[in-house]
Amino acid sequence: MEYDVVIIGAGPSGLACAIKLKQLNQDLNVCILEKGSEVGAHILSGAVFEPRALNELIPDWKEKGAPLITKAKKDIFRFLTKTGSFWFPTPPQMHNKGNYIISLGNLTRWLAEQAEELGVEIFPGFAAAEVLYDENDNVIGVATGDMGIDKDGNQTEAFEPGMELHARQVVFAEGCHGSLTKTLINKYNLRENSDPQTYGIGIKELWEINPEKHDAGKILHTIGWPMDKETYGGSWLYHLEDNLVSVGFVVGLDYKNPYLSPYQEMQRYKTHPEIKDLFEGGRRIAYGARALVEGGFQSIPKLTFPGGVLIGDTAGFLNTPKIKGNHTAMKSGMVAAESIVAHLSTNEEFGTECTSYQSDMEKSWVWSELKKVRNIRPGFHKGLLHGLINAAFETITAGLAPWTLKNHADHEQLGKASDYEPIEYPKPDGILTFDRLTNVSFSNTNHAEDQPVHLQLIDPSIPVQVNLKEYDEPAQRYCPAGVYEIIKDDAEEYKLQINSQNCVHCKTCDIKDPSQNINWVVPQGSDGPNYPNM
Ligand SMILES: Cc1cc2nc3c(=O)[nH]c(=O)nc-3n(C[C@H](O)[C@H](O)[C@H](O)COP(=O)(O)OP(=O)(O)OC[C@H]3O[C@@H](n4cnc5c(N)ncnc54)[C@H](O)[C@@H]3O)c2cc1C
Ligand code: SF4
Structure with missing residues (x-):
């Protein structure tokens, strides 16, 4: 053709x-x-x-009837601590007057x-x-x-x-x-x-909430908890029409701790005392994840x-x-x-x-x-405090500084497991927080079982010989769909199992694998998530 x-x-x-x-x-x-x-x-x-x-x-x-229904009306920005929060000035770039909250x-x-x-x-x-x-x-x-x-x-x-x-x-x-x-x-x-290029991974749930708690047009962004001071990340919470709320969490893929799970951080965020009430009486109706460019x-x-x-x-x-x-x-x-x-x-x-x-x-x-705005995101590479001071400077000077900060490849930033403690994440309750596989079923993802695996390992020995030994195979945690599992085979040897049918096409594995050993290629056409209105 x-x-x-x-x-x-x-x-x-x-x-x-x-x-x-x-x-x-x-x-x-x-x-x-x-x-x-x-x-x-x-x-x-x-x-x-x-x-x-x-x-x-x-x-x-x-x-012509474009589905831009809900006007952005209230911008709120909070810094979360573990048990509370404090007001934070909304950065000028994040003022949303004239914008709309939509399903893309x-x-x-x-x-x-x-x-x-x-x-x-x-x-x-x-x-x-x-x-x-x-x-x-x-x-x-x-x-x-x-x-x-x-x-x-x-x-x-x-x-x-x-x-x-x-x-x-x-x-x-x-x-x-x-x-x-x-x-x-x-x-x-x-x-x-x-x-x-540098990236973040965004984990999203769509909720239908109690109408009394819904406030169409309200926008809440947070930084701080549950991220540590070294890790770039934050949440969004947008009230759309029809009692729908889009809630999600972005973690910068330059994170260092190989035990970090972006998925679990998003679940943990919802349990914050000032966040969880919003979801009481509501129900999660869709789930998904996608990497975004940050460079x-x-x-x-x-x-x-x-x-x-x-x-x-x-x-x-x-x-x-x-x-x-x-x-x-x-x-x-x-x-x-x-x-x-x-x-x-x-x-x-x-x-x-x-x-x-x-x-x-x-x-x-x-x-x-x-x-x-070119210098704002790379300023966070040295931690939250440095990032915030640098962001304030860059905003006041309107990006006129005569320098341009450098970006570094995300996969090179991961630290060794021996330098970090495993993170204990709370168990999901099935009401507010969910295990990965239950949530994945809300992405409606589907891949024909009998087809070549679209997550190609360049060297099949690396996940166990290198990644497991040095990084406790982080794919087990960074994949938001639970595709990668380290299991023991019949001979009690470790091996990587790839549940490719669960993949939601977020591309994180291709980006973050410290050995750059995973090549994401397209599966059969039509396969992958079936998001209704994400
Ligand atoms: C979690 C998250 C939150 C975001 N929040 C906002 C926000 O609030 N406001 C905002 O303005 N932006 C936001 N963004 C960014 C915004 O969504 C993107 O900038 C935008 O979607 C980019 O549009 P695109 O057309 O380049 O790519 P995409 O929207 O990603 O579309 C690419 C399309 O190409 C298809 N495709 C890919 N490869 C192939 C192939 N080989 N063959 C056939 N089809 C293919 C995909 O299936 C997809 O449909 C967010 C992004 C994420 C991930
Ligand atoms: S396998 Fe890779 S692309 Fe698919 S959901 Fe997991 S991290 Fe994303």
């Missing part, structure tokens, strides 16, 4: 790009591949939404309708598994994975070969730590002039290569101090569309490099917004 533009991923960046392409040139053939079973199925965000990019893309979004899953579903009305072809249930190159190593398209392959690589009765989609430009919009983007960054050395300005790789571009979180356009990436993801997709339309008007052939996208992004408001 041949297109002018193929977009990988139906998140806000990919959909905004597709819509803008068709707005600018109705004659372009544009298609989107999405690995989730439907648009929105793999989408997870907070989300407080800044409508700046949407206002530019679809100014009459209100009339629902917004992407609506954006997909707008794109389809303009003639964009969207193929949910199709994962892009491979980048296609011509003989000169230029990108000319992607191939979707074969369906119906058993775990030994043999074809089953359900076999359907993957398809090749060729395009004059391929737009990679895979979200945080895209699996194809990872190969492109290596192949074209796109990080030659940028820092490593900011200095970790943005080169954005173009022959035949394609990177947009959205896979390029790293999240504003960490704001905890917002939806507006910047959408804007990057729109800028890419403008650059591509201009480029294709004079470059008919496949595999050419749309270099103007890089300079167009550098002129956009995304660039200046990210540059201004």
Whole structure:
């Protein structure tokens, strides 16, 4: 199949790009591949939404029924201690006047309708598994994975070969730590002039709470407990419409203690005396987790290569101090569309490099917004107190300091188990706090059992020989879906069991494994979580 533009991923960046392409040139053939079973199925965000990019893309979004229902009305920021809390000034970046509390899953579903009305072809249930190159190593398209392959690589009765989609430009919009983007960054050395990307893991639950406790539009962020002073992290609690509350916790993946479990920290947070009452009488209706990019300005790789571009979180356009990436993801997709339309008007052939996208992004408001806050997140690398003082300085000086702090790869930050004490986490009560596997069932994740494992170990001996010995195999704890278990086999030898069917596609293992031995590749299309409205 041949297109002018193929977009990988139906998140806000990919959909905004597709819509803008068709707005600018109705004659372009544009298609989107999405690995989730439907648009929105793999989408997870907070989300407080800044409508700046949407206002530019679809100014009459209100009339068109965009699901932006709940206006942000109250911003509260607290520093938690173990038993109480104290007031903390809300950082200016986190003021949410004019923003909305939304389900990003629902917004992407609506954006997909707008794109389809303009003639964009969207193929949910199709994962892009491979980048296609011509003989000169230029990108000319992607191939979707074969369906119906058993775990030994043999074809089953359900076999359907993957398809090749060729395009004059391929737009990679895979979200945080895209699996194809990872190969492109290596192949074209796109990080030659940028820092490593750094990440956080966000664990989220959606609750329906007692109407008397619900306060639509209220936003609460906390820092402090249960994080220790060395670990970057904090919570969000957003009151949406219909008595829904989005509650979650982000832990910076530069954490050092290998015994830390981001999942358990999130459960523990809910037990805080000033938090737990909100959930009394309510019920958790959905669960999920996703990594988010935190590196900011200095970790943005080169954005173009022959035949394609990177947009959205896979390029790293999240504003960490704001905890917002939806507006910047959408804007990057729109800028890419403008650059591509201009480029294709004079470059008919496949595999050419749309270099103007890089300079167009550098002129956009995304660039200046990210540059201004570039030193805030890396300041926390030296601990909470240093981070807060540095953040205050950077905010007062509006990012005009003549230096740029460096980012370091998260997997290199993990300390040895021998230097830390195991953390005793409280047992779940099944009402407010839950064990991982029960919660995973609320992500509706599903993977066909008989297929090659999509969590590939480069060296199968490393989990036991290196990771278990040196780090007490941290995958047992950082995975929010309980995929990795150290068990004893029949000969009483330790081995790593990979319960890949539980994976919620958060990408944390590919990021945090201290040996960089786990390669996350796409499973069969449609597999993975089925988030209703995350
Ligand atoms: C826990 C958490 C809380 C957040 N809170 C907020 C917030 O409050 N406000 C805010 O503005 N931002 C927030 N963000 C950030 C925001 O969600 C992201 O910046 C935004 O989703 C990025 O959009 P994207 O299109 O780049 O990627 P995504 O939204 O991740 O979408 C990528 C899509 O591509 C698909 N895909 C990936 N690889 C392939 C492949 N190979 N083949 C086919 N399909 C593929 C995925 O299934 C997915 O649907 C949060 C993020 C997280 C994780
Ligand atoms: S296996 Fe990896 S990608 Fe899947 S849920 Fe666990 S940490 Fe996330």
